[in-house]
Amino acid sequence: xxxxxxxxxEGESDKQVGxxxxxxxxxxxxxxxxxxxxxxxxxxxxxxxxxxxxxxxxVGGHVEGDMVAQEVVLCGRLTGRVFALNVIIVPGAIVxxxxxxxxxxxxxxxxxxxxxxxxxxxxxxxxxxxxxxx
Amino acid sequence: MAMFxxxxxxxxxxxxxxxxxxxxxxxxxxxxxxxxxQVQILSRPPEQTSVARxxxxxxxSRISGALKITGQLESDxxxxIDGHVEGDIRARRVxxxxxxxxxxxxxxxxxxxxxxxxxxxxxxSVVLSKTARMSGDVVHKALQIxxxxxxxxxxxxxxxxxxxxxxxDKKRNGL
Numbered sequence: 001x002x003x004x005x006x007x008x009x010e011g012e013s014d015k016q017v018g019x020x021x022x023x024x025x026x027x028x029x030x031x032x033x034x035x036x037x038x039x040x041x042x043x044x045x046x047x048x049x050x051x052x053x054x055x056x057x058x059v060g061g062h063v064e065g066d067m068v069a070q071e072v073v074l075c076g077r078l079t080g081r082v083f084a085l086n087v088i089i090v091p092g093a094i095v096x097x098x099x100x101x102x103x104x105x106x107x108x109x110x111x112x113x114x115x116x117x118x119x120x121x122x123x124x125x126x127x128x129x130x131x132x133x134x
Numbered sequence: 135m136a137m138f139x140x141x142x143x144x145x146x147x148x149x150x151x152x153x154x155x156x157x158x159x160x161x162x163x164x165x166x167x168x169x170x171x172q173v174q175i176l177s178r179p180p181e182q183t184s185v186a187r188x189x190x191x192x193x194x195s196r197i198s199g200a201l202k203i204t205g206q207l208e209s210d211x212x213x214x215i216d217g218h219v220e221g222d223i224r225a226r227r228v229x230x231x232x233x234x235x236x237x238x239x240x241x242x243x244x245x246x247x248x249x250x251x252x253x254x255x256x257x258x259s260v261v262l263s264k265t266a267r268m269s270g271d272v273v274h275k276a277l278q279i280x281x282x283x284x285x286x287x288x289x290x291x292x293x294x295x296x297x298x299x300x301x302x303d304k305k306r307n308g309l
Contacts, residue, residue, distance in 0.1 A: 020198050020199065020200045021196075021198060022196055022197050022198040022200075022201040022217070023193065023194075023195055023196045024195055025193060025194055025195035025196075025209065025211060025212075025213075026193075026211075027195075027209045027210045027211045028195040028207060028208070028209040028211070028213065028225075029206075029207070029208040029209065030203060030205055030206065030207050030208075031205045031206045032203060032204045032205010032206060032221060033202075033203065033204040033205060034201060034202070034203050034205075035201070035202045035203075035204075036198070036200045036201040036202065036217070037200045038198060038200040038201070040201065044195065044209070048205055
């Protein structure tokens with residue numbers, strides 16, 4: 001088993017960052033659409049939409065918009081929506097919006113404002129178009 | 135409460151014999167200070183831990199080969215791009231890997247290109263390596279082109295480009 005990613009985002013992640021892991025650094029700001037079959041770690045700011053197999057919003061990271069992934073790990077801030085089979089919300093995370101999930105792990109010290117609707121697995125598998133309303 | 139109780143017996147013997155107005159003002163000034171100081175001490179440890187948690191030195195951003203970005207990228211630091219970007223990039227140092235494709239303009243202090251760019255590069259230092267494919271203009275202060283690099287576009291020094299623009303402006307204003 002690999003070490004928890006939020007720990008990697010905090011400490012010595014450099015060695016772990018493999019080939020298909022993208023890293024949005026602390027000072028990087030992106031507006032637009034990010035699409036990858038691999039993994040993205042976000043320590044900076046992203047406004048728009050992210051599609052990935054796994055998304056880690058690191059401590060200090062901020063995402064405004066939609067995230068679609070198999071697994072989402074939230075240690076930073078999110079304003080918007082998550083569509084993920086597995087969601088992990090770590091202490092210190094600030095979530096505002098909707099978290100569509102199949103399984104979720106929300107930590108005690110996380111701030112969550114909004115709904116966390118459960119969906120069956122096939123909802124995520126057949127997710128081609130995101131629902132319009134927030 | 136404990137704090138006030140402890141200070142009162144200490145202060146009253148010193149303040150009572152003097153009975154100075156100034157001294158009284160002094161104690162008045164001091165008493166509000168102590169709770170404030172206490173609050174500060176209490177609030178300090180959590181503050182320090184929250185500051186210590188984010189890493190001070192940020193690591194460079196990396197857009198891996200699998201990632202495609204449609205939009206703008208802005209950073210004060212370095213970006214390494216191996217993926218696909220549709221849009222403009224602004225950063226201090228942009229390193230574009232051999233497999234990368236960028237359709238858009240790149241602005242920075244330092245640009246190292248080994249991949250493909252369709253657009254403009256505007257940077258103080260530009261390096262085109264042997265695998266570079268550049269379709270568009272290069273505005274630079276210092277330019278290095280390795281053998282094998284492909285360029286389709288103009289290469290202009292930054293100062294001259296600025297001078298040309300100024301000259302154009304002057305002409306327009308003169309007319």
